[in-house]
Amino acid sequence: MNLSEYVKKRNGVPFGHPNSLRNNLQRSLGANNFSVFWSFWNPIFGYYLGKKIFRPLKRIFPAALCVVLTFVFCGLIHDLVTTLIRVKVSLFFAVWFLLMGIMVVISKQIKYNLSNQNWIVRAITNLSIIGICLLITISLNRVFKFY
Template identity: 60%
Template sequence: MTLTAYIKKRNGVSVGSPMSLRNNLYRSLGARNFSTFWNYWNPIFGYYLGHYLFKPLKRIFPVPVALVLTFTGCGLIHDGVTMLFRGGVSLFFTIWFLVMGLAVLGTRYLNHNFAKQKWGLRALVNISIISACFLITVYINLYIPV
């Protein structure tokens, strides 16, 4: 699948559409579960992570391990960019994305599904999971030497 087709599938509109950001936020935040949130969030970055990281990793590792490694790799990319601008070493995003990858696995294991709930509740649940992962990451960075 091409990047253009992937974005249209995820956002429901073509690349560059004025509705792209709105659709991205609406679909991702209102996703039926935390795993599906990531199918919609940032489709351009998701396309490349899936194509160049997740697919090769799942040939070597079981899917859950490949998924967590992909999230961790995504965090490393984010940290790499911030380190270029800050000039110092930080693994904040790496830890945060690792925790979010584990949250995806946990919510899959629990069959977390809010498809029948209103959009607002689904958005609140997804934002709450991201926030909880963020707070866990802050705690790790404050109290556990990494």
């Protein structure tokens, strides 16, 4: 599957379509669990992470570990940008994304499904998981100083 096909599959509209962002937000925030949220979020970045990081790792490691490692790698990319801007090493995003990757694996393992809930409940749940992971990262940062 190429990038254009992947984006259309995730957003329901072709790459560059005016409704692409709206569809992305509706589908990701309204996903029935946190794992599905990430399958819709940022399809362009997700395409390359899946193709260049997750799939090669999956040849060596179990899928759950590959998910977590892919999230950490994504966090490291965000940290690289932060480090370049601040001219100071940061690992904040790597830790935050590590926690979110763990939550993706947990959500797959426990197979919770909010599809019977309305969109706002699903959106609040998904955003809450992100927020909780962020708060834990901030708390850990106070102790370990990731940046």
